[in-house]
Amino acid sequence: MTTQSASQGAQSYSGSSAGKFASNSVSRNSLGWIFVAQGVSILPLFLFMPLWLLAIWLFAIITRIQIYRGVWPYPGNVLKLCIGLAGVAGLYWSFGGSVSVEPMIGFLLLSFVLKLVEVRRRVDVLVVLYIGFVAVAAQLLLSQTFRMSLYAVLSCVVLLAALQSVFQHRALSPFKQVRDAFMLLLKAVPVMLILFLLMPRLGQFWAVPSMQGAAKTGFSETMSPGDFSRLIQSDDIVFRATFKTAALPPPRERYWRGLVMEQFDGRRWQRFGANWSQVTFGARSAESPMKEWELKSKSDTGKLSNLEHLAEQDKTYHYSVLMEPHNYHWLFVLMAPIEAFSQNMKPRFNPNFLLVNTVPVATRSTYEVLSLPSYRIGATAPNSKQISRNLVLPERGNERARALAKQWREEGARGQELIDRALALYRQSFTYTLQPPQLGANAVDEFLFSTQRGFCEHFASSFVYLMRAAGVPARVVVGYLGGEVKEGGYMVVRQSDAHAWAEVWLPKEGWVRVDPTSAVSPLRIERALHEAVGEDEASMVGGALLRINALRWLSLARNKMEELDYLWQTSVLGYDSEQQAGFFKKYLGGTDPWRLGLFFVAGIGALLLLYYVFSLIKHPAKNQAPELKLLRQVLRVLEKGGLHRQPGETLLAFNERLKNSRPDIAHEFGAIVELYQQVAYQGKNEKLIDLHTRVKQGFSYKAR
């Protein structure tokens, strides 16, 4: 009975409609592929999106599966509209109504996952999969690391495999399908490379608006005791610096300035200016040092001699910095910056010798700096306002420190001697530690006279306090100290290298860097932090665990990844019009349009030729039998006369057809067919001559 009912069911789709149905509806196989491909292409987006979108996606999948199983119907238009509107409202609520990239990507994601419940026919599958490629582009909009690029390629492979599945009648193993898609992509690689090298690099048409609520990383605009101990637990890369000059700065010179802090409330340092004023206030173009800096080379006391001259003598450091987004304005430079330049940012100098960007750094960016290591700055014409605000102390609090400074001053100590005295004090009985005790309101007093255990910010803070109390203008500088030199000749600076030190203004000397930490722990200046502190504390430094313990291979792998990331950034993402021109000059001998055209045409032509030759080798042409050649001549003549033989039609059948339509030719052709068949199917090779003469005797004329 079962067979009977099944066959009756089959009969209800009769003939062609059954075929149409099969070809139009979405098969179980391609439905599965859509789910997988969609999941792969949107997975990284969820890292940046509110998580309720994930719930909507799962809901869409369940709905689609239920529709496939015939449990639920397709949702109606009203329902779909409601869900869509609710989703848009949710996006508005999640992103606070702002218009930036993320809500837009959220909107794309929402419509992408909701499209799933609308997939009825194969055409819809194509639409969904094409949107998948847009989602892959969105991945790259949100993150451009090497890992993400690899993942984007993987997503493309899966999407391609899914696209193939739509057109397949027979289910292949998923592995084979993915492999095919990969091979497909692989074949496109050479063309992609040529286009990558050749297409004009137009630069950025638009900047990606800053991400809402993107996490700020690194130190902030304020510094309280304990801030840095938290910061150095992170192992993230802050920036990488590639030096174009031959010599790298020695470890003790690797002070990367980030921010200057001049206001102190007894416990917390912060940069000068009201909260609403930007750090970029008063900044000017970074093409040359600001006039009020009074920057001079240390060797000659006159004006700063011309830059070319300095560069020739290797007295400058020329380096480019690739920095990770930290969502602050400041950039990092070695003292003293002479010139800075960037293609995708607008770096400016500010009065505190800082390099700042006009907008917070929200994407990975590069800038180039020229620095003068032996300098004298702000010495000749002191900026009186700047000097005076660097003497200000809170009205009350930290009385003992104040008294100590006063005592030094009364003993006649001035300038350098004051500095030496303070450093001597630290050297006596202070301890450099990552686990400083908690400090109360009078942080400086408590540190100096009771706990005497501290981290860089404690030393910098108390030192500046002492200096100011003794009448020496001083301020706190935060930034990074150090940098791990990699095989590629570049330097990697991590959050664990964060450091705070002091700058003191001395008459005739100008602003001088003093690092009180060096008095306590000289090792910290020469080496990385985790080597400078005790073994029990080293594990608190971010990444140190990996670097020193048995998990070395893991750290090696991570290093390799960071290296690849750097290479990817500099050579692929950083391939700009300048590098392009360099490439053209080096390999094409110039940038003339004809050279580019020739390279383009020849490059792609050579590839096609290669494919062709390869296919020739793989499928060599068979030697055609002589009788077949003759027969083909005849058939070609007939084709010119509009008489085509169908592929599956035998010669006899063809001749029968001719007898009806063109009896005049059929007779002659029939004779040829007879001869041909004798040669080809009877093995009478001697008849080949007859066939030859027959064909050559002008069959062509008769055909017309």
Next chain:
Amino acid sequence: MNLMIQQIINSVGQVLLGKEVEVKLAVTCLLAHGHLLIEDLPGMGKTTLAQCLARVLGLEYERVQFTSDLLPADILGAAIFNRESSSFKFLKGPIFTQVLLADEINRTTPKTQSALLEAMEERQVTIEGQTRPLPEPFFVIATQNPLSQAGTYPLPESQLDRFLMRITLGYPNRATEQQLFKGVDPRKRLQQMEPVIDLPKLAQLQALVDEVNATDQLLDYLQRLVDFTRSDESFSYGLSPRGAMAWLRAGKAWALLNGREHLLPDDIQQVMPSVVGHRVRGVHSHGVNGKLEKRRSLVDHLLTSVDVLAAS
């Protein structure tokens, strides 16, 4: 020789009116040493054709009506205990014959259908550990009803593959039908039929089939056809080597039947529907047992897609 074949066809044609092509195919199948499956609705002359063939060839034949309660032993035979001699005696089943008429083969269960497997391929049966050869020649001519009919069990692919050909008869045309009404009852004619050839001559004819010449060009065409069933997307699986060999043999027999000693592409094409139709399955699941039109369109697809002439 040719005359003899013509005589066979004529004799059968006198009983089964207006079915020259089908009769020719059936004779081709027997000449090619193959088993024949005739599929059609009841009353179309399947059994008549089968009986005709057996009579004309002058072979000893048995007829088994396949029913749903038929058991393998009913066909193959069984050992029976003889009380007098106190020993088992093997009683041969109806399968020990030259022509076995398996009527309505798909009415029986797969168990019984499978009893024929060994017999058909190896021309021997193994019962209770003892292998017994079948007489020579041995043909199975089976008839079956279309699967949409009630109470049928589809033949498994392995069983179908053992039939060299599957043919259908179809309704007679107008003239033939009227002739049927006027003429003598085919059943009476059947009883009057005399053998046209004898055993040695049949063996001679069968030997001639193997002599038919197939050139490289022709084998190339056949191979491309077979290859197409294996690589094209509309086939869910292709032809087996056994199927391909059967096709070649059927083609040769067809060529011989048409008085030729060499094979032409036309021969290959003309036996194609009956040899290939039940051995391949289309992707859209109208398979070996599927509906007739579907099978036809699949075979048509094969026929029109593969070029008769070798690629240039």
